[in-house]
Every structure is written in structure tokens, then in C-alpha cells.
Amino acid sequence: MGAVRATDQERSVGHGEVILDVENLVKHFPLRRGIAQSLRGGPELAVKAVDGVSFNVKKGELFGVVGESGCGKTTMGRTILRLLEPTAGRVTFEDIEVTALSAEQLKQLRTRMQIIFQDPYESMNPRLDVHRIIAEPLRIQGMVSNSKDAIPYIEKALEDVEMTPPEEYLYRYPHELSGGQRQRIAVARALVLDPEFIVADEPVSMLDVSIRGEILNLMLNLSRERGVTFLYITHDLATARHICDRIAVMYLGKMVEKGPTDNLVKHPLHPYTRALIGAVFVPDPKRKGFGKVLKGEVPSPVDPPSGCRLHPRCPIAQDICKEVEPELVPADDNHMVACHFALG
Amino acid sequence: MAILEVRDLKMYYKTLRGHVKAVDSVSFDIERGKALGIAGESGCGKTSMAVTVLRLLPSNGKIHGGSVKLDGIDIVKLDDEEFRKSVRWKKISMVFQGAMNALNPVHRVGDQIVEAILAHEDVPHQEAATRAEELLDMVGINPKRYKEYPHEFSGGMKQRVVIAMALACNPDVIIADEPTTALDVMVQSQVLKAMEDLRKRLDLSMMLITHDLSVIAQTCDNIAIMYAGKIVEYGNVIDVFDNPTHPYGMGLVKSFPNIKAERTRVRSLPGFPPNLLAPPKGCRFHPRCPLAGDICMEEEPELIEIGSNSHKVACHKVDMLERGVNIWEQ
Ligand SMILES: Nc1ncnc2c1ncn2[C@@H]1O[C@H](COP(=O)(O)OP(=O)(O)OP(=O)(O)O)[C@@H](O)[C@H]1O
Ligand SMILES: Nc1ncnc2c1ncn2[C@@H]1O[C@H](COP(=O)(O)OP(=O)(O)O)[C@@H](O)[C@H]1O
Ligand code: SF4
Ligand code: SF4
Numbered sequence A: 001m002g003a004v005r006a007t008d009q010e011r012s013v014g015h016g017e018v019i020l021d022v023e024n025l026v027k028h029f030p031l032r033r034g035i036a037q038s039l040r041g042g043p044e045l046a047v048k049a050v051d052g053v054s055f056n057v058k059k060g061e062l063f064g065v066v067g068e069s070g071c072g073k074t075t076m077g078r079t080i081l082r083l084l085e086p087t088a089g090r091v092t093f094e095d096i097e098v099t100a101l102s103a104e105q106l107k108q109l110r111t112r113m114q115i116i117f118q119d120p121y122e123s124m125n126p127r128l129d130v131h132r133i134i135a136e137p138l139r140i141q142g143m144v145s146n147s148k149d150a151i152p153y154i155e156k157a158l159e160d161v162e163m164t165p166p167e168e169y170l171y172r173y174p175h176e177l178s179g180g181q182r183q184r185i186a187v188a189r190a191l192v193l194d195p196e197f198i199v200a201d202e203p204v205s206m207l208d209v210s211i212r213g214e215i216l217n218l219m220l221n222l223s224r225e226r227g228v229t230f231l232y233i234t235h236d237l238a239t240a241r242h243i244c245d246r247i248a249v250m251y252l253g254k255m256v257e258k259g260p261t262d263n264l265v266k267h268p269l270h271p272y273t274r275a276l277i278g279a280v281f282v283p284d285p286k287r288k289g290f291g292k293v294l295k296g297e298v299p300s301p302v303d304p305p306s307g308c309r310l311h312p313r314c315p316i317a318q319d320i321c322k323e324v325e326p327e328l329v330p331a332d333d334n335h336m337v338a339c340h341f342a343l344g
Numbered sequence B: 001m002a003i004l005e006v007r008d009l010k011m012y013y014k015t016l017r018g019h020v021k022a023v024d025s026v027s028f029d030i031e032r033g034k035a036l037g038i039a040g041e042s043g044c045g046k047t048s049m050a051v052t053v054l055r056l057l058p059s060n061g062k063i064h065g066g067s068v069k070l071d072g073i074d075i076v077k078l079d080d081e082e083f084r085k086s087v088r089w090k091k092i093s094m095v096f097q098g099a100m101n102a103l104n105p106v107h108r109v110g111d112q113i114v115e116a117i118l119a120h121e122d123v124p125h126q127e128a129a130t131r132a133e134e135l136l137d138m139v140g141i142n143p144k145r146y147k148e149y150p151h152e153f154s155g156g157m158k159q160r161v162v163i164a165m166a167l168a169c170n171p172d173v174i175i176a177d178e179p180t181t182a183l184d185v186m187v188q189s190q191v192l193k194a195m196e197d198l199r200k201r202l203d204l205s206m207m208l209i210t211h212d213l214s215v216i217a218q219t220c221d222n223i224a225i226m227y228a229g230k231i232v233e234y235g236n237v238i239d240v241f242d243n244p245t246h247p248y249g250m251g252l253v254k255s256f257p258n259i260k261a262e263r264t265r266v267r268s269l270p271g272f273p274p275n276l277l278a279p280p281k282g283c284r285f286h287p288r289c290p291l292a293g294d295i296c297m298e299e300e301p302e303l304i305e306i307g308s309n310s311h312k313v314a315c316h317k318v319d320m321l322e323r324g325v326n327i328w329e330q
């Protein structure tokens, strides 16, 4: 089985050069109000999808962002690339302030920062063949003048995603590819401009378990051998655990914990991270039994709870949790947590 | 004794390009009060197998042989009227894949459950309404929410409603097709816990269809692994997870990430599942199997018992595999 041992090639993170710096990023989606409501006045309502998130990613790192659906992962990934305009905050890529760029400058930066979308079926035009799908970003960037010039780039991208010989695939349509191959094409399209940084938004969640490994391995190889930096967005802590150097956990638009993968998975500090890990099922019938899950459900991001957003569901909440929002503070080397009581 | 006994069941879809052999000679048992998990990749025939048992086939789907014995009676042989009157929903019912998204958005949740009851049973409306409240309570939803609409419910609650509807006529066997696939881990855990409690309380037998092996490991007694319309490995969950023996079963079990185990490697099986219009000759797994030999390309292997405890495997090279050769190592 094509496999790379994540642990073999793990490098010490935390000392590397920062490639992406996110500071206090906020993205709110204003809610459309009925005329009657507007006339009555009152506060503007908004979905607080991302509500003040700060972190950085090191060069060549695989950085995982994990959380339940609706916690703001996709919105954060897209806002970082300015596919969505931030409400507030700053994103810096190397020495470029992404959040200050004009549309034209942003277009140039696209060659260095790319995204792989959640759903390979939605993100791919079924009427285009592989060659035209991969050529699209080259065309948009004006890097090639005709489709013949694009061929060498496309062949290289196909080789990078281990679809060889490239001639075999160049003129196939998406429906003539397996799910795994289709997702490889999505990766190839992101790679064709030779970017340094890729946001991979749930790149395997639509795929069968048996082929998820091939895409995850591919990302691992690209990061280890080519130094590509990844922001891997997923709701699946188990896959993040196997490929990421560091993981951040999100809840209701906030980052509640982040740290080196093993540290975070084996010694989670935040009550939410603990519950999340406890709820993950394992493929081992000898460990039957349900983990303790949090009571209730995730509240609406339109009107999140005061203080610590977890307080209505948290098993160890105290009075202060309703009033004061905990900050993300260092627990130990590289491990940060936002909880008044996580540090004992 | 087995409550459900399926033997050599075959169901093909007729298409312009030929027959899709979605269920091709499938055999298994479900013991009373036990849960059987059905695993396998997308398109391998899991849903097809379930709707065959329930005889809810589309017009191009037809049973081509085999038997399904419920409490000893072959329900394949019953006429449609008889099947509808005494078996479907009453003895065996099903939670369909994606059903929670099919709740009618303009009808109150409770009314939809009442509708389900009245569709199959001739009882007064008031009695059905009382029963709907009991059912809501049974799946852990406050009966006071009877009058709410689906959009007022979260995903996990909608899934519970769909389960309550499947229980409307007190069935003995419930088939659940990917009941938690669209849910987040914490909600999944809550829903599966509720299902397990129900199963114990009502002495229900269950067929749980999912591609998620961890769900089967933690909630089922037995497992059947399907590949291209056939069961290739079957047995007690402990036997199969500890000692997966079919090359496909082994690959599937070993490629499944486990968050509680040491961080090791990401694995995957090479190749992709066959087209069921023209499945490979002999063993259907041979194009992807590192052990495939001449015989595999010619003869179809039978599902035979290995060891004890009715652990069964369909592979010509089973002797070699039993010796513990790890075929997926590089
Ligand atoms: N009405 C139909 N007509 C023709 N072929 C069909 C029909 N329904 C399903 N099939 C085919 O039968 C095979 C089995 O499909 P089925 O829905 O049973 O798979 P499954 O194992 O439930 O997959 P999933 O995990 O994606 O739900 C597939 O090849 C599918 O394309
Ligand atoms: N375009 C939009 N308009 C309004 N609300 C949105 C929009 N996109 C996302 N949201 C909301 O923002 C929140 C976060 O969504 P999303 O970033 O997609 O989460 P995730 O990717 O973690 O599932 C959710 O409540 C979602 O409904
Ligand atoms: S700050 Fe309080 S409510 Fe929030 S996670 Fe910590 S203990 Fe729980
Ligand atoms: S019968 Fe042959 S091809 Fe099929 S699984 Fe066994 S060894 Fe592989």
C-alpha cells in the first residue's frame, strides 16, 4: 500500500519560518432582515462564522483545523485567501499583507496560494476534460497563450499527483475517473501554478475510506518532499491526527485549543477537545461503549453564549465562564488553550 | 435461532447496457436481538441488498433467485398483497439513506409520524397521535415538540424522528442505511446510543449499513463486508477486526484510521471498484489483489468457514492468508 510514515519524517515544528500569519480574523455574514424588522430598528444581526481567530503556519507544515460542521472552518479558509472579504483582521503571507491587496495584486498572489474544495463533483465542470480542467488556472493567470503551451505544465501536475502516464488521463472527462482520481485532479489543478501554500477544505470527506489514504499520502508527500504548506480543514480528527504536524480545534467561530498533533490528541486540555476526541468511534470492537459527549447542541452563531462560548454545555463551567471570555494562552511548548480552568 | 436468514439472494437492475448485478448471491443470518453491520465501498450494493429484503425495488430491479426467511417463512415467495399487509413495516422496517432530509418541511413533525402509522395500520387518529408522542419520547425527543416543523429540529433530532417513524408499527427487524453518516461525531454518538438503548428495550434485531467501520465495531455483533455485489468476509466483529482475512477485508480494516491507536501510516487500497455491468471474471477483487493468481481470474471463490465461530471468507488463497501473511505491506 502506498504509505508514508508521518512519524518518520516528522520535523520539529515551532521553530520553522512562518509563512502565514493570521491575526484576529473576523468574518460575519449580515442576516437579511424583513422590512418590518428594519423599521423597528434594533441591533444588526449577523452570523458570526469566524469571530477573532489568530494563528500562524510554518513553512512546509501540515496544519490541521478541526471542528464540527458550522464552526467556521470553510469560512476561515476562504477568508484567508480572500475568496471572502474579511469583516476585520489581518492575514499576512510571507511579507505580503493579503488583507491590504488590490484585486489585481490578489490575482498575482493566486499563483502562490491555492485551494482544494470540499466537493470534487461540485468544483469540477463535468463538460471539461482533465486537460482543460487543469489548464484553467494557467489560462486565468495568462501564463499560457494556447492550450498546446499548457501541456508541459499539465503533464507535470499529473505526474505530481501520481497519475502516470499523463497521456492516459489528459482527455478523460470527470465521469470517466474514479472518486480518488477525480480528487487527484482537483489537487493537480491546485498544483499546476506551483503554489507554496494550499488550503485543503475537506479534500477527502466525499471519498470512500479505502481511497482517502491515497489523497492524504499525496498531501503528506507534497509537504515533505516539495515543502508545500497545507492548511488541512476537516471534521475528522482521526485523519488529521495521522498527517498533521499541528492541529487547531474550533468551536463556534473561535479557536479553543491548538498544539502539536500527538500532544493535543493524547493530552487534550480543553473540555471541548476532550469531548470531541471521546466521541470519535474507533475501529476496535473491544473498546465498545460510548464516550461521554457534551449535553445539548451547538448554539446558533448568530447569538453565541456570553463569556466562554462552551459554558452552557461545559461539564466544569463556573460562574466566571458566563462573564469572561477566556483567551488562548500557552499551556506548554507550543500547546495553547482557551479555558479558565484547563490549566488546573 | 436466526430471525432473518438470507440465502443466495440475487437482485439485478436491468439497464440499456445490460444487467447491473448489484446483489449477487448473498447469504447471511441475523440472530434475534443482534445487530449485523454491512460494510463496503460506495456502489458495492449495500442499499440494493436492503431494499431487496424489503421488496421495495425500482421498476428495473428484479429478484433473480434466492430466499429470505423471516422466522422461518420465505418472504420472497409471498405475494405482494400479503407482503405489504403482514411484513413490510410490521415485521421489517427501514430507515432510508438520507431520509432525514426527506421530511416534509411544511408538515408538523408529529403529524408526519401519525401519517406513517395510519399508512400501515387501521387505527383511530387519536390513538395514532398518542402513539406518535410515545415514539418521540422513545427516541429521546420531548413529546411537547410534536407540533414543531422539521426546520426547528437539528440534524440529530431529525434523524431520531426518522427512526421513530420506522418503529411506528413495532417491527422485529430494523434496517438502518447510513443513519449517522451526515452527522457530526458528537451527534452521531448520541443517535447511536439512543438506537442501542431502543434495541435492548424492544429486543430489536438490526441491520446497520455504513461505510464507517468504527461504527460497526462499536455497535454491532457481526459484520459482513461486501465487495461488488458479494459478501467477501463475514463473522463476529471481534474475529473480523482482530483477524481480517480476505485481502479486501484486510485492506479495509487496516486502512481505517484509529485515533486511539499509535500514529502510524495512512494506507489505501490501489485501484477502484469494478463496474457492476461487467464485473471481472472469477474473483471480482482480482484486479486490485496483490495475491491474485490464475485461478482467481477464472473461478469465483465461495464463502467458506475458516476456523470456528462461523468466520467466513471468500478467497482461493485463504490457506495462505490464515497463516497471517500481511499482503498489504510494501
Ligand atoms: N435503479 C437502478 N438502476 C440501475 N442501477 C442501479 C440502480 N440503483 C442502483 N444501481 C447500481 O447498483 C449498484 C449498487 O448500488 P447501491 O445503491 O446498492 O450501493 P451502496 O452500496 O448502497 O452505495 P452507497 O454506499 O454509495 O450508498 C451501483 O453500481 C449502482 O450504480
Ligand atoms: N454565505 C453565507 N451566508 C450566511 N451564513 C453563512 C455563509 N457561509 C457560511 N455561513 C454560516 O457560517 C457558519 C460557519 O459555516 P462554515 O464556515 O461553512 O462552517 P464549516 O466549514 O466549519 O462547516 C455557519 O453557521 C454557516 O451557516
Ligand atoms: S472557560 Fe469555563 S466554560 Fe469554557 S471550557 Fe473552560 S471551564 Fe468550560
Ligand atoms: S480469490 Fe484471488 S483475487 Fe480474490 S481475493 Fe483471493 S487471492 Fe485475491
Ligand SMILES: [Mg+2]
Pocket (backbone or CB within 6 Å): A073, A074, A075, A118, A202
Ligand atoms: Mg465546511
Ligand SMILES: [Mg+2]
Pocket (backbone or CB within 6 Å): B046, B047, B048, B097, B177
Ligand atoms: Mg447506499
